[in-house]
Amino acid sequence: xxxxxxxxxxxxxxxxxxxxxxxxxxxxxxxxxxxxxxxxxxxxxxxxxxxxxxxxxxxxxxxxxxxxxxxxxxxxxxxxxxxxxxxxxxxxxxxxxxxxxxxxxxxxxxxxxx
Amino acid sequence: xxxxxxxxxxxxxxxxxxxxxxxxxxxxxxxxxxxxxxxxxxxxxxxxxxxxxxxxxxxxxxxxxxxxxxxxxxxxxxxxxxxxxxxxxxxxxxxxxxxxxxxxxxxxxxxxxxxxxxxxxxxxxxxxxxxxxxxxxxxxxxxxxxxxxxxxxxxxxxxxxxxxxxxxxxxxxxxxxxxxxxxxxxxxxxxxxxxxxxxxxxxxxxxxxxxxxxxxxxxxxxxxxx
Numbered sequence: 550x551x552x553x554x555x556x557x558x559x560x561x562x563x564x565x566x567x568x569x570x571x572x573x574x575x576x577x578x579x580x581x582x583x584x585x586x587x588x589x590x591x592x593x594x595x596x597x598x599x600x601x602x603x604x605x606x607x608x609x610x611x612x613x614x615x616x617x618x619x620x621x622x623x624x625x626x627x628x629x630x631x632x633x634x635x636x637x638x639x640x641x642x643x644x645x646x647x648x649x650x651x652x653x654x655x656x657x658x659x660x661x662x663x
Numbered sequence: 664x665x666x667x668x669x670x671x672x673x674x675x676x677x678x679x680x681x682x683x684x685x686x687x688x689x690x691x692x693x694x695x696x697x698x699x700x701x702x703x704x705x706x707x708x709x710x711x712x713x714x715x716x717x718x719x720x721x722x723x724x725x726x727x728x729x730x731x732x733x734x735x736x737x738x739x740x741x742x743x744x745x746x747x748x749x750x751x752x753x754x755x756x757x758x759x760x761x762x763x764x765x766x767x768x769x770x771x772x773x774x775x776x777x778x779x780x781x782x783x784x785x786x787x788x789x790x791x792x793x794x795x796x797x798x799x800x801x802x803x804x805x806x807x808x809x810x811x812x813x814x815x816x817x818x819x820x821x822x823x824x825x826x827x828x829x830x831x832x833x834x835x836x837x838x839x840x841x842x843x844x845x846x847x848x849x850x851x852x853x854x855x856x857x858x859x860x861x862x863x864x865x866x867x868x869x870x871x872x873x874x875x876x877x878x879x880x881x882x883x884x885x886x887x888x889x
Binding site: 558559562563565593594596597598600601604605606607609613616617621624625 | 877880
């Protein structure tokens with residue numbers, strides 16, 4: 550069965566990626582052979598991908614690694630400080646609780662004795 | 664939820680299918696890809712909290728991550744900040760990497776999440792401005808085209824700017840697929856792991872993205888001619 554225009558255009562990407570099975574590719578090329586519109590469409594499609602692939606890459610300066618390490622260490626330090634801040638207030642009341650509990654116990658005993 | 668928390672929840676890796684080889688007509692066991700092996704050795708050093716190994720990891724992947732961020736955000740300043748965030752978040756979450764996917768795939772996945780979060784943030788704040796990525800660095804262009812004449816260099820630079828502008832007009836998901844496939848040259852398996860989408864969806868969306876890009880570029884050329 551022959552391919553229609555829409556079906557053929559839907560295969561552009563798979564064709565460029567060499568992802569078409571042999572019989573499908575044959576039907577695709579057959580359509581392209583007799584269809585200047587789709588042929589031109591494929592050329593434009595391939596040209597677009599070639600342009601994207603040919604884009605120059607953005608590069609970072611060598612100092613980037615140092616900046617990342619500094620930022621990572623700063624973050625670790627902040628996390629340790631935050632952890633100490635969260636645990637710190639708990640530690641003091643626990644230590645302070647012993648004499649308070651002891652005093653409360655003595656008060657209860659004295660109250661009961663009277 | 665803060666961005667960092669969102670990242671920490673999403674820095675999980677996925678298992679790629681093991682490579683196999685046919686020897687003497689029989690299937691041999693999984694074969695270690697040499698790049699993967701190098702990554703595993705690096706990972707072992709990273710787990711020992713070796714700062715030099717981390718610096719090596721950053722150096723190996725920084726330009727690809729930065730390029731991805733530039734293309735996604737279309738803003739160099741934001742891209743630089745997000746690229747730093749990506750590696751800082753990696754530094755804190757390396758213990759969460761089980762080594763079952765390629766390190767590069769895992770890093771791209773984290774970079775993608777950071778970029779999408781930043782885009783959401785910028786949209787919310789309505790702060791997003793398009794930086795001049797059209798200013799293709801001279802050094803980059805020289806590397807891409809070894810001996811261009813000044814006129815060729817100018818044409819190449821303008822063309823690159825046109826293509827970048829067209830990519831920036833695509834929806835985020837389409838932009839990401841174009842970057843992963845046509846700029847980074849990743850396989851569909853890797854794209855599936857990074858995007859969390861089935862292979863069929865990745866392929867059909869990539870096709871739509873490429874078609875849309877071809878359309879934008881073609882319209883731009885027609886407008887220039889008229």
